Amino acid sequence: MNSLTRRGFLSSLAALAALAAAPGCADRDALLDAPFTQLGPIAAGQSLTWIDTAAATARVVDVSRATLSTRTVTVGLDPVLSLARNGADEVLVLSRGSRGEPGIAPTPGTLTAIPTGGAAARTYVVGSPFNAVSQTDDGRYAVVHYQPSGTSGRLLFNPNEIAIVDLAAPPSETNPRRRTVRSFGGVPNAVRFSPTMTIQGTPRRLAVVLSDAYVTLLDLTNPTRPEITVRLTLPEDTRAIRPTQLVFDPERSTIYARAEASNDVYALQLVDVTTADASANDFRPSVNQLAAGRNPSDMALIGDAGARRLLVVSPGSRDARVIDARANTTLTVPLDAPANRILLFTAGSPRDATPTPRALLYATGLLTSAVSFLELADLDTRRGQNVETVQLARTVNNALALPERGALMIDHPSTGNGGQLSLLDLTRRTVSPIFAEVPLEGARFDSDRQRLWVAPRGSTRVGYITLSNFSPGEVRLDAPVTAVIPLGGTTPRVVALHDDASGALTVLDATEPQRNTARSVRGFLLASFLDGRTP
């Protein structure tokens, strides 16, 4: 991303200030020659945060003020990952620490939480050089772990080690809590989090570690209790079962797991168990397998708690399956077009304007350009009568429900001539194409989905579609744009990034994007650039 180095930067300054930029002092700080590599930016609140990996610093740029303010925060050595904390205006930075070098003491891996509002950062010592972070939707908990293909850069490392961080609590000896999850030979592929489940009458949050052929349940509310490992195959089964999707049913305390190479969906009902040992788990998963056709690819819960069922689609199949998980009975609904994705929404239909739960079944990566609307009421009796097929002009890349607009935005794969969106009217089932002269891969919705923003790389223009009336617009900027980042908050803003290693951006008012109200700033990444060690 950047070719800038501190020494190069100093050399430039030397030329101006007649400073001798002597090359290759034997004991100079290696930082001077380290590439100026940035992670980010990460949007959180009204700020953008970049991580200087060599300097182990975070630069928090507040764009909410008329004059941008920049703050530098120290993070752990060797930062490898940064992300916004869910539900909070904070940036999380995962650092691997240092194994120790001449003149550099070994330091443990850390997770640093940086409040963008200016409060002091919190550093959680996770110990090992992890390289992945998963967090709950509300940002309360984070699990730090290794990616399956990751390496530690250490002589030895335990790929099943994790650290559970309570981000709502300050760092302490018990926060984070490090542990090794039980393994059947696999390593964690991903970590998912449950919503609040009721177990033994008390609310619980669970972390579910997905590994090849098994899942591991961790009670985040009782982090000292042992994990529960659930195999998805018997030992003699040679299939490479890889769990990839979880759906949680809090009302029934049930977790549904979909796995690659399995034609079954696994239902894990969490059953209360009585134990006098406070350190033992007070629940146990009861495993059930639900036949779901061939290679199920997506699933979603439908119906209310009293009649909860699982809707499943499979690639190459021309039907949808509605599974009653309790009875393990399957209702097959034939489709005119294959589908491998499910999108649930509530809207009317051409026959009935009353908003009711419905599903859009569509396919990504397949040749079909048709989508199926499935009305979820009276499915048992109407079956295929509840399906309406709508033909699109092109295949589907992605879809996003805009229920407040009564529409569905469909992203079609880009071609050499540019991108295309379709606006599918959920009530009338009509399709309105919106053509773009540029690819739309980088298109972003703003936080309250008032507009869809697009900033084709290399262009000096930022485009948008106002979703209230689907009216397109654009703003010309002074420099080519590399990306566009919407920021939330009471005053929504959109930041256009420009290609400049020293930092360059333009801030737009997201509600009234105009050139004359835009503010541009450059060089903010050089603030404190020379702080710390000097040659």
Add this chain to the structure above:
Amino acid sequence: MARLLLWALRMSPSWKYLLTVPLLVVASAALHACGADAAGGAGSYDPEPPVRDAAARTDAAVDSSVIVPPPEVEERRTFQTPQAGGRWVYVANPTRDTVAVIDSRTLAIETLEAGDGPTYLATVPGRDTALVVNVNSNTLTILRTTERGTVRSNVPVVPGANAIAIAPDGRHAVIYFDASVRGATVNTGSFQDLTLVTLDEAGDSAVQLSVGFRTLDVLFSADGASAFVVTEDGISILRFREITGPTLVPNISLEATSIVPVTMDGGADGSVDASADASPDAADLTAPARDVSITPDGRYAVARVEGTGTLRLVDLNTRAITALDLGSAVTDLDIAPSGAYALAVLRARSEVVRIPLPMGFTDATTLRRTAVTGEFVGSVTLSPEGSRALLYTTALPLERMTLMDLTTEAAPLTIVRLRKPVRAMAFAPDGRTALVVHARTPGDPAQAGIDLETQIDRSYGYSLFDVATRFAKLQLTPAEVGPFAIVPDGSASFVLLRDDARLVAQAQRVSMRNFVIDTIQLGSPPLSVGAVPGTARAFIGQDHPEGRITFVDWNTGALQSLTGFELNSRVVD
């Protein structure tokens, strides 16, 4: 071995219902032949029952002097895993040394280690207690389940044990080797060992006993105080209170007898060629008893020998044996649930003899003979309360049966027309209805050009019979009628249908009140069916590599399935 094959056994009707209806609740019937000899061998079932000639099917009166029929075939009920207690269902997994305990109310599963190779499992009727024989460790694991979980204990059992008999009061069990069990293998050792287990939550105990050669069956007195081990040598009586350690239990032989001739006035008129069923010399004391029943009070045993007209009454207290020669081969014998009398069927004479117990063996004037004129009957099935009997034959393709009213001295008969021949039948526990499984003739019922009658003849099916109205309803099925169960209150039954080649995997829920049938499509081929009285559900065990069981509310038909419960044994906490 030929002698072994000639032996077959069935419980007396009274014990059938004592053991199966009030306690185990259902008649979970795995259909296999018990009559053995010509029909296909002991322990096997011939899918093409002896309907040799469709043309022989007739609705007219039968002239049995022309027909030399094969022996009657009585299908014996066996219980297969899973087994149900009052609320929990138990499934043994021999390959993983575990037993899955499934809560039929919540479908929660508790998987527990048993011994090495838990294979043969039975439940104490009406209780959530299961016994499983661990064949590799020669132990018995006893599991007791409550809301708090399952408690296990282990006791040693005799090597090779593969059968469990549990006393009606659930306080004792007899563990033994049953050579008729499918897959039973004869290892070195003795055929005369068994284990008596005393079931006590405070501490289970076991004691090894020596009995007669080859245990054929184990029966109990109604009060649960005694067991009667039927062997080829006779009957070994286990008085539980008297057994305090390993001991030898002597036999009461059924063969040492003093025949008491009975004058056969009012016998057959000679119109039947009874050569096949003719009574052999009554003095032939070497003929082994084929069929032994015990009265509920445990006082008497009644035995018959296939192909003879001789019955033997054994006073189990005095060991005195009294024989009764009825003059014509007794093809079936059932004891009334009360134990007050026995019903003997003389097929060659199309006659049913009601024999008061024990009086009928010493006073011929007390015998009540009923001629089933114009019919051909060789088998009898008594209703659970003993008020009715159904008479029929499995030897010929007759599409009829006879209902006998036992509530009056006259014992009036009613001919019931069926649409297909009888293969097996069972009364509902309340005696109001019966389920009749039919035989079929070979051939494709879907063959083009055949008439409706032929289609029906070639189809699998069963009939439902209402005793009060004499109404019968035929239900054809897409596959052979497999195991079936009738729920304890008699309101519903479940019939399993399986044909892997045709991808038939169904259970039919039958209302025994209105005979409406609801077909349930199953995800896997059904294996077994039973009832869980505590939750008013039937369970259907299915053939699935990771285990599948479906629970059906027998009142509402609501379904719940559990698949992959083998995986539950792999949950690591």
